[in-house]
Amino acid sequence: MSTKYKEHKIVFAGPTGAGKTTAIRAVSEVTPISTEAYASDEVREQKETTTVALDYGELSLSQTEVLRLYGTPGQERFSHMWQMLCRGAMGTIFLMDNSRADPISDLAFYLDRFAPLTEGQAAVVGVTRFQHGVGPSIEEYHRRLARPTPLPILSADIRNGSDVLMLIDTLMLSLEFPYKGG
Numbered sequence: 001m002s003t004k005y006k007e008h009k010i011v012f013a014g015p016t017g018a019g020k021t022t023a024i025r026a027v028s029e030v031t032p033i034s035t036e037a038y039a040s041d042e043v044r045e046q047k048e049t050t051t052v053a054l055d056y057g058e059l060s061l062s063q064t065e066v067l068r069l070y071g072t073p074g075q076e077r078f079s080h081m082w083q084m085l086c087r088g089a090m091g092t093i094f095l096m097d098n099s100r101a102d103p104i105s106d107l108a109f110y111l112d113r114f115a116p117l118t119e120g121q122a123a124v125v126g127v128t129r130f131q132h133g134v135g136p137s138i139e140e141y142h143r144r145l146a147r148p149t150p151l152p153i154l155s156a157d158i159r160n161g162s163d164v165l166m167l168i169d170t171l172m173l174s175l176e177f178p179y180k181g182g
Protein backbone atom coordinates (compact mmCIF):
# COMPACT_ATOMS: atom_id res chain seq x y z
CA MET A 1 0.00 0.00 0.00
CA SER A 2 1.52 3.35 -1.00
CA THR A 3 1.48 6.29 1.42
CA LYS A 4 0.19 9.59 0.06
CA TYR A 5 3.06 12.03 0.28
CA LYS A 6 2.41 15.76 0.27
CA GLU A 7 5.20 18.21 -0.49
CA HIS A 8 5.49 21.97 -0.62
CA LYS A 9 8.24 24.08 -2.11
CA ILE A 10 9.54 27.23 -0.44
CA VAL A 11 12.06 29.61 -2.01
CA PHE A 12 14.51 31.91 -0.21
CA ALA A 13 15.42 35.04 -2.17
CA GLY A 14 17.23 38.33 -1.58
CA PRO A 15 20.60 40.00 -1.91
CA THR A 16 23.94 38.33 -1.47
CA GLY A 17 24.93 37.93 2.16
CA ALA A 18 21.37 38.23 3.50
CA GLY A 19 21.57 34.63 4.71
CA LYS A 20 19.67 32.36 2.31
CA THR A 21 22.26 29.58 2.43
CA THR A 22 22.64 30.00 6.20
CA ALA A 23 18.86 29.80 6.77
CA ILE A 24 18.51 26.50 4.88
CA ARG A 25 21.49 25.04 6.71
CA ALA A 26 19.92 26.07 10.03
CA VAL A 27 16.74 24.03 9.55
CA SER A 28 17.34 21.27 7.01
CA GLU A 29 16.91 17.74 8.31
CA VAL A 30 18.97 16.33 5.44
CA THR A 31 22.52 17.35 4.60
CA PRO A 32 21.88 20.49 2.56
CA ILE A 33 23.04 20.75 -1.01
CA SER A 34 25.02 23.93 -1.69
CA THR A 35 26.65 25.31 -4.81
CA GLU A 36 29.13 27.73 -3.27
CA ALA A 37 31.98 29.24 -5.26
CA TYR A 38 34.68 31.70 -4.29
CA ALA A 39 33.19 35.15 -4.54
CA SER A 40 34.41 37.89 -6.85
CA ASP A 41 36.24 40.86 -5.29
CA GLU A 42 33.13 42.94 -4.71
CA VAL A 43 31.37 40.19 -2.72
CA ARG A 44 34.57 38.95 -1.04
CA GLU A 45 34.69 42.12 1.08
CA GLN A 46 31.62 40.66 2.78
CA LYS A 47 32.19 36.87 2.65
CA GLU A 48 34.37 34.24 0.99
CA THR A 49 31.81 32.28 -1.01
CA THR A 50 28.56 32.88 -2.84
CA THR A 51 25.80 30.65 -4.18
CA VAL A 52 26.06 30.24 -7.95
CA ALA A 53 23.10 27.94 -8.66
CA LEU A 54 20.98 26.88 -5.68
CA ASP A 55 20.72 25.60 -2.12
CA TYR A 56 18.49 22.70 -1.20
CA GLY A 57 17.25 21.35 2.11
CA GLU A 58 14.27 19.47 3.52
CA LEU A 59 12.07 19.81 6.56
CA SER A 60 9.29 17.40 7.45
CA LEU A 61 6.01 18.75 8.78
CA SER A 62 4.67 15.29 9.57
CA GLN A 63 5.34 11.71 8.48
CA THR A 64 3.58 12.37 5.19
CA GLU A 65 4.25 16.05 4.57
CA VAL A 66 7.57 17.59 3.63
CA LEU A 67 8.86 21.08 2.85
CA ARG A 68 11.44 21.36 0.11
CA LEU A 69 13.57 24.44 0.70
CA TYR A 70 15.35 26.13 -2.20
CA GLY A 71 17.83 29.00 -1.92
CA THR A 72 18.43 31.28 -4.87
CA PRO A 73 21.73 32.94 -5.77
CA GLY A 74 21.54 36.58 -4.63
CA GLN A 75 23.68 37.95 -7.42
CA GLU A 76 21.71 39.20 -10.40
CA ARG A 77 24.17 37.65 -12.83
CA PHE A 78 22.79 34.26 -11.78
CA SER A 79 19.16 35.41 -12.08
CA HIS A 80 18.40 32.81 -14.77
CA MET A 81 18.06 30.44 -11.79
CA TRP A 82 15.36 32.56 -10.11
CA GLN A 83 12.58 31.62 -12.52
CA MET A 84 13.47 27.95 -12.49
CA LEU A 85 13.54 27.80 -8.70
CA CYS A 86 10.25 29.70 -8.22
CA ARG A 87 8.25 27.40 -10.49
CA GLY A 88 5.64 25.48 -8.49
CA ALA A 89 6.58 27.09 -5.16
CA MET A 90 3.97 27.82 -2.52
CA GLY A 91 5.79 30.98 -1.53
CA THR A 92 8.97 32.99 -1.16
CA ILE A 93 10.81 34.21 1.91
CA PHE A 94 12.64 37.41 1.00
CA LEU A 95 15.66 37.90 3.26
CA MET A 96 16.99 41.46 3.52
CA ASP A 97 20.30 42.43 5.12
CA ASN A 98 19.48 45.47 7.25
CA SER A 99 23.13 46.55 7.39
CA ARG A 100 23.23 47.29 3.65
CA ALA A 101 23.08 50.90 2.43
CA ASP A 102 19.39 50.91 1.48
CA PRO A 103 17.73 47.59 2.33
CA ILE A 104 14.21 48.91 1.57
CA SER A 105 15.23 49.68 -2.01
CA ASP A 106 16.81 46.21 -2.12
CA LEU A 107 13.47 44.74 -1.08
CA ALA A 108 11.53 46.78 -3.67
CA PHE A 109 13.97 45.57 -6.33
CA TYR A 110 13.61 41.88 -5.41
CA LEU A 111 9.80 42.13 -5.05
CA ASP A 112 9.54 43.68 -8.52
CA ARG A 113 11.89 41.16 -10.10
CA PHE A 114 10.15 38.20 -8.47
CA ALA A 115 6.53 39.41 -8.97
CA PRO A 116 6.12 37.83 -12.43
CA LEU A 117 7.77 34.61 -11.21
CA THR A 118 5.66 34.23 -8.05
CA GLU A 119 2.14 35.15 -9.12
CA GLY A 120 -0.47 33.80 -6.71
CA GLN A 121 2.19 32.62 -4.26
CA ALA A 122 2.65 33.74 -0.67
CA ALA A 123 5.49 36.03 0.42
CA VAL A 124 7.12 36.99 3.69
CA VAL A 125 10.06 39.29 4.45
CA GLY A 126 12.75 38.41 7.01
CA VAL A 127 15.06 41.30 7.95
CA THR A 128 18.46 39.97 8.98
CA ARG A 129 21.25 41.67 10.98
CA PHE A 130 18.43 43.62 12.62
CA GLN A 131 19.85 43.17 16.09
CA HIS A 132 22.92 45.22 15.12
CA GLY A 133 20.89 48.40 15.59
CA VAL A 134 21.66 49.87 12.17
CA GLY A 135 19.22 50.28 9.30
CA PRO A 136 15.53 51.01 9.08
CA SER A 137 12.84 49.86 11.53
CA ILE A 138 10.10 47.43 10.52
CA GLU A 139 7.66 50.41 10.53
CA GLU A 140 9.88 52.18 7.98
CA TYR A 141 9.76 49.12 5.74
CA HIS A 142 5.95 49.18 5.82
CA ARG A 143 5.78 52.94 5.33
CA ARG A 144 8.16 53.11 2.41
CA LEU A 145 6.89 50.01 0.63
CA ALA A 146 3.20 51.00 0.89
CA ARG A 147 1.97 48.02 -1.14
CA PRO A 148 -1.79 47.51 -1.64
CA THR A 149 -1.61 44.18 0.19
CA PRO A 150 0.74 44.52 3.17
CA LEU A 151 3.45 41.89 3.41
CA PRO A 152 4.40 40.27 6.70
CA ILE A 153 7.81 41.76 7.60
CA LEU A 154 9.68 40.27 10.57
CA SER A 155 13.16 40.64 11.97
CA ALA A 156 15.06 37.36 12.14
CA ASP A 157 18.48 36.06 13.04
CA ILE A 158 18.49 33.31 10.46
CA ARG A 159 21.50 31.63 12.09
CA ASN A 160 18.92 30.41 14.62
CA GLY A 161 16.70 27.61 13.34
CA SER A 162 13.81 28.87 15.49
CA ASP A 163 13.80 32.22 13.66
CA VAL A 164 13.83 30.47 10.28
CA LEU A 165 10.91 28.27 11.42
CA MET A 166 9.03 31.41 12.45
CA LEU A 167 9.40 32.79 8.91
CA ILE A 168 8.29 29.47 7.40
CA ASP A 169 5.24 29.32 9.71
CA THR A 170 4.31 32.89 8.82
CA LEU A 171 4.61 32.07 5.13
CA MET A 172 2.36 29.06 5.47
CA LEU A 173 -0.22 31.04 7.46
CA SER A 174 -0.17 33.90 4.97
CA LEU A 175 -1.27 31.54 2.21
CA GLU A 176 -4.78 32.31 3.34
CA PHE A 177 -4.10 35.96 2.42
CA PRO A 178 -1.72 35.72 -0.53
CA TYR A 179 0.46 38.65 -1.55
CA LYS A 180 -0.73 39.88 -4.94
CA GLY A 181 2.40 41.75 -5.97
CA GLY A 182 2.27 45.33 -7.24
Ligand SMILES: Nc1nc2c(ncn2[C@@H]2O[C@H](COP(=O)(O)OP(=O)(O)OP(=O)(O)O)[C@@H](O)[C@H]2O)c(=O)[nH]1
Nearest residue numbers: 016017018019020021022050051073074128129157
Ligand atom coordinates in the same frame (compact mmCIF):
# COMPACT_ATOMS: atom_id res chain seq x y z
N1 LIG B 1 26.28 38.84 12.71
C1 LIG B 1 25.26 38.38 12.00
N2 LIG B 1 25.54 37.63 10.93
C2 LIG B 1 24.51 37.19 10.20
C3 LIG B 1 23.16 37.49 10.51
N3 LIG B 1 22.38 36.93 9.58
C4 LIG B 1 23.22 36.31 8.74
N4 LIG B 1 24.51 36.46 9.11
C5 LIG B 1 25.72 35.95 8.46
O1 LIG B 1 25.72 36.44 7.15
C6 LIG B 1 26.26 35.49 6.25
C7 LIG B 1 25.24 35.15 5.19
O2 LIG B 1 25.87 34.36 4.22
P1 LIG B 1 25.07 33.42 3.23
O3 LIG B 1 24.11 32.58 3.99
O4 LIG B 1 26.08 32.74 2.39
O5 LIG B 1 24.26 34.48 2.38
P2 LIG B 1 23.42 34.23 1.05
O6 LIG B 1 22.18 35.07 1.19
O7 LIG B 1 23.24 32.79 0.80
O8 LIG B 1 24.35 34.92 -0.06
P3 LIG B 1 24.54 34.55 -1.64
O9 LIG B 1 24.51 33.10 -1.82
O10 LIG B 1 25.90 35.14 -1.96
O11 LIG B 1 23.45 35.29 -2.37
C8 LIG B 1 26.64 34.27 7.10
O12 LIG B 1 28.00 34.35 7.44
C9 LIG B 1 25.75 34.43 8.34
O13 LIG B 1 26.29 33.83 9.50
C10 LIG B 1 22.89 38.28 11.66
O14 LIG B 1 21.75 38.58 12.00
N5 LIG B 1 23.98 38.71 12.36
Ligand SMILES: [Mg+2]
Nearest residue numbers: 020021050051
Ligand atom coordinates in the same frame (compact mmCIF):
# COMPACT_ATOMS: atom_id res chain seq x y z
MG1 LIG C 1 23.79 31.60 -0.72
